[in-house]
Amino acid sequence: xxxxxxxxxxxxxxxxxxxxxxxxxxxxxxxxxxxxxxxxxxxxxxxxxxxxxxxxxxxxxxxxxxxxxxxxxxxxxxxxxxxxxxxxxxxxxxxxxxxxxxxxxxxxxxxxxxxxxxxxxxxxxxxxxxxxxxxxxxxxxxxxxxxxxxxxxxxxxxxxxxxxxxxxxxxxxxxxxxxxxxxxxxxxxxxxxxxxxxxxxxxxxxxxxxxxxxxxxxxxxxxxxxxxxxxxxxxxxxxxxxxxxxxxxxxxxxxxxxxxxxxxxxxxxxxxxxx
Amino acid sequence: xxxxxxxxxxxxxxxxxxxxxxxxxxxxxxxxxxxxxxxxxxxxxxxxxxxxxxxxxxxxxxxxxxxxxxxxxxxxxxxxxxxxxxxxxxxxxxxxxxxxxxxxxxxxxxxxxxxxxxxxxxxxxxxxxxxxxxxxxxxxxxxxxxxxxxxxxxxxxxxxxxxxxxxxxxxxxxxxxxxxxxxxxxxxxxxxxxxxxxxxxxxxxxxxxxxxxxxxxxxxxxxxxxxxxxxxxxxxxxxxxxxxxxxxxxxxxxxxxxxxxxxxxxxxxxxxxxxxxxxxxxxxxxxxxxxxxxxxxxxxxxxxxxxxxxxxxxxxxxxxxxxxxxxxxxxxxxxxxxxx
Numbered sequence: 001x002x003x004x005x006x007x008x009x010x011x012x013x014x015x016x017x018x019x020x021x022x023x024x025x026x027x028x029x030x031x032x033x034x035x036x037x038x039x040x041x042x043x044x045x046x047x048x049x050x051x052x053x054x055x056x057x058x059x060x061x062x063x064x065x066x067x068x069x070x071x072x073x074x075x076x077x078x079x080x081x082x083x084x085x086x087x088x089x090x091x092x093x094x095x096x097x098x099x100x101x102x103x104x105x106x107x108x109x110x111x112x113x114x115x116x117x118x119x120x121x122x123x124x125x126x127x128x129x130x131x132x133x134x135x136x137x138x139x140x141x142x143x144x145x146x147x148x149x150x151x152x153x154x155x156x157x158x159x160x161x162x163x164x165x166x167x168x169x170x171x172x173x174x175x176x177x178x179x180x181x182x183x184x185x186x187x188x189x190x191x192x193x194x195x196x197x198x199x200x201x202x203x204x205x206x207x208x209x210x211x212x213x214x215x216x217x218x219x220x221x222x223x224x225x226x227x228x229x230x231x232x233x234x235x236x237x238x239x240x241x242x243x244x245x246x247x248x249x250x251x252x253x254x255x256x257x258x259x260x261x262x263x264x265x266x267x268x269x270x271x272x273x274x275x
Numbered sequence: 276x277x278x279x280x281x282x283x284x285x286x287x288x289x290x291x292x293x294x295x296x297x298x299x300x301x302x303x304x305x306x307x308x309x310x311x312x313x314x315x316x317x318x319x320x321x322x323x324x325x326x327x328x329x330x331x332x333x334x335x336x337x338x339x340x341x342x343x344x345x346x347x348x349x350x351x352x353x354x355x356x357x358x359x360x361x362x363x364x365x366x367x368x369x370x371x372x373x374x375x376x377x378x379x380x381x382x383x384x385x386x387x388x389x390x391x392x393x394x395x396x397x398x399x400x401x402x403x404x405x406x407x408x409x410x411x412x413x414x415x416x417x418x419x420x421x422x423x424x425x426x427x428x429x430x431x432x433x434x435x436x437x438x439x440x441x442x443x444x445x446x447x448x449x450x451x452x453x454x455x456x457x458x459x460x461x462x463x464x465x466x467x468x469x470x471x472x473x474x475x476x477x478x479x480x481x482x483x484x485x486x487x488x489x490x491x492x493x494x495x496x497x498x499x500x501x502x503x504x505x506x507x508x509x510x511x512x513x514x515x516x517x518x519x520x521x522x523x524x525x526x527x528x529x530x531x532x533x534x535x536x537x538x539x540x541x542x543x544x545x546x547x548x549x550x551x552x553x554x555x556x557x558x559x560x561x562x563x564x565x566x567x568x569x570x571x572x573x574x575x576x577x578x579x580x581x582x583x584x585x586x587x588x589x590x591x592x593x594x595x596x597x598x599x600x601x602x603x604x605x606x607x608x609x610x611x612x613x614x615x
Contacts, residue, residue: 009424094386121424124394126382129350133386138478139350141379157481162375165485167347171478235391235437239404239418242429251578251588256597261605264577264593266613272398272420272429273554273575274497274521275614 002115035116074189085218090231097130293372293446298332333454391434393419497523504559562587
């Protein structure tokens with residue numbers, strides 16, 4: 001199961017604003033990417049159905065991303081892997097999917113890889129399909145429910161949400177599924193599991209009272225080619241970033257005069273808001 | 276070689292509107308770069324059906340892949356087609372719709388080619404890029420401009436070294452315009468077996484239920500919504516003009532629907548459609564809580580209202596105190612004057 005820790009971009013409150021009116025990313029709470037939670041629920045339902053199976057959650061990020069791994073363990077995941085390394089920093093989706101695919105190779109090819117459709121900080125929906133391509137397995141994106149899994153014939157049937165409707169698709173195992181936010185919400189944390197795993201930590205978190213070690217790998221541990229990792233392995237470069245200036249509560253007051261309307265239109269065009 | 280490619284999506288034998296929008300944009304980019312525009316379409320029983328739909332957008336070369344199993348879309352066969360075709364043709368740019376299909380196919384192709392892909396672009400331009408660290412300047416790159424970070428920033432992305440430069444664009448963001456109904460482009464009927472191994476046809480679509488939406492309100496990046504304050508059906512025509520200019524869609528509050536100013540399927544709110552546009556222009560809408568429920572996740576809210584104390588103004592980024600019939604024509608006028 002693939003998961004990502006993301007800044008909560010859905011509720012950018014006034015306290016997350018810099019004096020200049022731009023977003024202060026570090027002030028946003030770091031959360032379990034919402035659609036990854038939908039994905040975790042689908043994984044847990046498969047485990048309910050096939051009690052012998054195990055769920056390993058993999059995330060790539062800073063050491064603090066171990067927070068979502070613990071959360072996944074509380075909710076029922078069996079294992080967790082934190083991919084963290086300076087060499088992996090600055091990765092675009094391609095470099096990210098490379099590192100994750102190498103981690104999956106190290107774990108061993110599972111029957112099903114499940115992840116959220118997209119992360120709310122980037123909304124790209126690319127890492128899932130790219131991991132599937134790198135592992136040379138089939139993929140079904142925009143999945144809303146896993147309807148049937150046939151162990152003997154090694155096939156899975158899913159319902160996916162497509163533009164204007166639904167599609168029922170059968171795919172062979174192994175395959176990668178990405179889950180939409182319209183899928184069932186994730187079950188809550190289990191109190192017993194919270195007791196058991198609350199002292200689970202990754203070495204890089206530097207927690208002294210850690211009792212269970214969360215697996216932590218760097219680029220070398222997964223035999224990653226450094227040229228394909230991080231900034232070096234990212235074909236896309238950010239040329240420029242423009243902040244959309246937020247006026248949290250305060251709105252700009254305009255009249256219906258020609259001057260006011262024209263300056264508004266020009267402002268919106270300049271910020272690529274329209275046009 | 277090094278042309279601009281557009282992957283065309285189809286519904287059975289009908290090319291999707293988003294593909295026409297991308298072909299129009301692709302033609303402009305190709306002109307700017309002094310290269311040709313090529314299109315790719317894959318499906319079943321499309322030969323003789325799609326050519327006349329696609330070529331008028333100024334397509335110099337159309338690659339048609341027609342075989343059993345290519346419709347409905349599944350990931351692997353379409354990926355194999357593009358991966359191999361791009362190895363042969365080496366396009367510099369490839370555009371596809373930021374649709375369920377484009378967002379499934381794009382990343383897979385980009386991963387196979389190790390090329391960059393930018394999702395959900397809202398603008399595409401050609402320009403230069405200086406890599407200060409490497410001391411290199413790149414000319415004629417594709418600027419892939421997109422909102423990021425929950426819509427709080429706009430980023431310009433470039434792919435300096437890798438080809439094709441790939442981008443997806445949501446439907447309704449670009450404008451479709453036929454270049455010449457008689458445009459003479461070359462059509463190539465490709466041998467599908469050369470591109471797609473039999474083993475690719477393993478994912479099966481068992482059932483499919485799709486209803487064509489009458490409007491694109493749900494996914495529209497810009498919504499011009501009218502309330503009771505619009506006053507009449509004619510007032511809504513004004514809103515439609517503004518929406519058309521901005522490539523947006525028209526929505527309405529329940530009060531406007533109940534008053535008979537517009538059709539019911541335009542209703543936004545708790546009992547209507549929920550929209551999350553980048554820009555929401557509320558025209559003569561007071562802002563009842565039920566209406567707000569259907570638009571509160573909008574990016575920038577512009578409220579046009581004669582009442583400076585209308586509740587919706589509290590969540591508006593811009594409050595224009597004035598009447599709809601006065602302000603909207605001015606918005607159209609100044610948009611036309613100032614947009615490229």
